Amino acid sequence: MAPHSSLLLCFFLSVSSILSSGQTEATTINSLVPKSLYDSIFIHKDNTACPANGFYTYESFVEATRRFPKFASVGSPEARRREVAAFLAQISHETTGGWPTAPDGPYAWGLCFKEEVSPQSNYCDSSNKDWPCFSNKTYQGRGPIQLSWNYNYGPAGRALGFDGLKNPEIVATNSVIAFQTALWFWMTEQSPKPSCHDVMIGKYRPTMADLMANRTAGFGLTTNIINGGLECGIPGDGRVNNRIGFFQRYAGLFKVATGPNLDCEKQRPYA
Known part of the structure; x- marks a missing residue:
């Protein structure tokens, strides 16, 4: 084969590989979270009582994930589903409009506020x-x-x-940028805090300071990363329990175990 032909073939193979990789990234979240599942998770997000109704669309969520190809694409299928469930649980707590006697329960009202x-x-x-x-x-x-x-x-x-x-x-x-900021926070390590992503995929390794503060890997540590200064180290904190309630519901929908260490009541918050 002539040298220029070899170079041309390599070029096309590289382009094909890039396109294939991009398609994989684009379809991963679609396969993990099809629109039907997204709609069953966020049953009331477009309720007229929610200030954010019509804002948090499935399409915006999918588009935002393309900026973070490692989100929900690392580890076993179970680890990927657990990470998505944890992420959606945390953003649901942050934006919920639910209450104890809300229709379909308090954990069906995520993404109500923007x-x-x-x-x-x-x-x-x-x-x-x-x-x-x-x-x-x-x-x-x-x-x-x-x-x-x-x-x-x-x-x-x-x-x-x-x-x-x-x-x-x-x-x-x-709405795309809105979802991207949530994913940026989830995926980005902000020392001394690890990223929520690393915690949920099992990449987190506690430092000596973490061990001294009883920070253990699990959903509870993501709560510590997000809002530990106000919620962690407090026995039975209602906000922490609300986050756990969302996670347990979503883990069920994703057919995956939640894993251990759901709360952060015995963890010291980060300074």
């Missing part, structure tokens, strides 16, 4: 010079993970291609 109700501050840490706040901008909870604080909006925006400090509002107006 912005924090009655924020207690503008969530600006003025001491953070790396990600300075802009005047007249607020950094309260927005999107599925309720992204908060300037030191999260700034890095998330840089990673995802929007100005999180100047335009934090986009997280509550663009």
Whole structure:
């Protein structure tokens, strides 16, 4: 075969490999979470009583996952399903509109809100010079993970291609970006915290500080990563139990065991 023919063949094989990989990534989440399952998980997300009705579409979720090809694609089929169930459980708690006697139960009301109700501050840490706040901008909870604080909006925006400090509002107006911020937080290690992704796929290895703080791998550690300062180290905290309730329901729908260490009541939060 002529040299230029060999090069041409290699080029086409490389393109084919890339396209095949992209198709695999695009179809992985579709196979793990088909639209019918997504709709059965979020039964009431488009209820007219929910401020976010019509915002958190299945298509936006799938599109957002393409930015993070390792999400729900690492480990055994069980590990992948467990990670998706854990992620959806955490964002459901953050955005829920359910209550104890709600129709279909309190764990059928995830993705009801897209912005924090009655924020207690503008969530600006003025001491953070790396990600300075802009005047007249607020950094309260927005999107599925309720992204908060300037030191999260700034890095998330840089990673995802929007100005999180100047335009934090986009997280509550663009549903793909909203899901991407939740996945960014889930997938990104923020030392000394591991990523939620690494915890759920079994990649997390506790440091000496983690061992001293009784931080054990499991769903409870993802709660510690997300909001441990307010919820962990407290026996029987209702918010933690709510997160667990979502996870147990979703694990059932995904036909996978939850695994151990669901709560964080004996864990010290990260500083």
